[in-house]
Amino acid sequence: MRSGLPDMIPISASLLAADYARLGEEVRRAEAAGVDSFHFDMMDGHYVPNLALAPDHLKMLRCHTKLPFCAHLELENPDEVLSRFKEIQADMLIVQWNTLANPTHTFARIRSQNTKVGLGLNPDDTFDKVEHYFGDLDLLLLLGVYPGFGGQVMQPGMLEKIARARSLAGGLERHLTIAVDGGVNSGNAVLLAEAGADCLIMGTALFQSPDMAQFIGSIRESVAESLRR
Numbered sequence: 001m002r003s004g005l006p007d008m009i010p011i012s013a014s015l016l017a018a019d020y021a022r023l024g025e026e027v028r029r030a031e032a033a034g035v036d037s038f039h040f041d042m043m044d045g046h047y048v049p050n051l052a053l054a055p056d057h058l059k060m061l062r063c064h065t066k067l068p069f070c071a072h073l074e075l076e077n078p079d080e081v082l083s084r085f086k087e088i089q090a091d092m093l094i095v096q097w098n099t100l101a102n103p104t105h106t107f108a109r110i111r112s113q114n115t116k117v118g119l120g121l122n123p124d125d126t127f128d129k130v131e132h133y134f135g136d137l138d139l140l141l142l143l144g145v146y147p148g149f150g151g152q153v154m155q156p157g158m159l160e161k162i163a164r165a166r167s168l169a170g171g172l173e174r175h176l177t178i179a180v181d182g183g184v185n186s187g188n189a190v191l192l193a194e195a196g197a198d199c200l201i202m203g204t205a206l207f208q209s210p211d212m213a214q215f216i217g218s219i220r221e222s223v224a225e226s227l228r229r
């Protein structure tokens with residue numbers, strides 16, 4: 001097993017693919033099946049051509065589980081809404097790189113709200129300007145798809161991008177979790193983990209699996225087996 005990697009690869013359930021009419025039940029179903037956290041895509045119809053979850057969803061679902069809640073702010077101006085999360089028990093806020101006017105300031109504001117800091121990169125974003133900030137982050141989210149919709153196919157080049165991020169994050173004091181979001185499924189999970197991803201964010205593949213617990217178990221088993229080799 002690669003050092004630093006937990007025995008079971010963490011899986012975060014992206015609620016964008018859940019049944020919106022039964023979100024509380026979906027959260028409980030995913031927890032019972034073994035996910036480690038929940039991923040809330042918040043979309044404003046400007047940064048991405050879609051509208052999705054809002055802070056109130058996170059607030060209202062809090063009573064259904066104690067697992068961590070991560071809000072992925074796919075919004076044109078995340079700084080405007082950060083304070084909305086003060087009263088809500090979000091465990092992590094993930095902001096998109098190309099929405100930040102002053103990354104240091106935004107990361108500090110998020111941390112001052114006792115919330116972990118995540119940074120999301122689009123498929124076209126490179127690391128040259130971003131790596132400087134890795135030490136400020138708890139999680140780097142590499143989008144495998146152009147943001148806005150679930151159920152898309154992962155863009156090429158992700159394995160190389162993950163491996164590069166893992167190597168750049170090597171000497172940091174705080175462990176940087178490298179998460180992949182978009183297009184993750186049972187066919188690519190092992191390759192993503194072998195490349196260096198240590199969190200898989202899954203929507204469509206997870207919520208559409210006929211047996212979620214079996215699906216999670218089999219991904220974890222294949223990942224653990226491949227990393228033991």
Ligand code: DX5
Nearest residue numbers: 147148150151182183203204
């Ligand atoms: C894309 C979102 C993803 C999305 C992933 O804008 O950030 O979290 O829900 O969905 P799947 O797993 O269906 O590709």
Ligand code: ZN
Nearest residue numbers: 039041072181
């Ligand atoms: Zn997301």
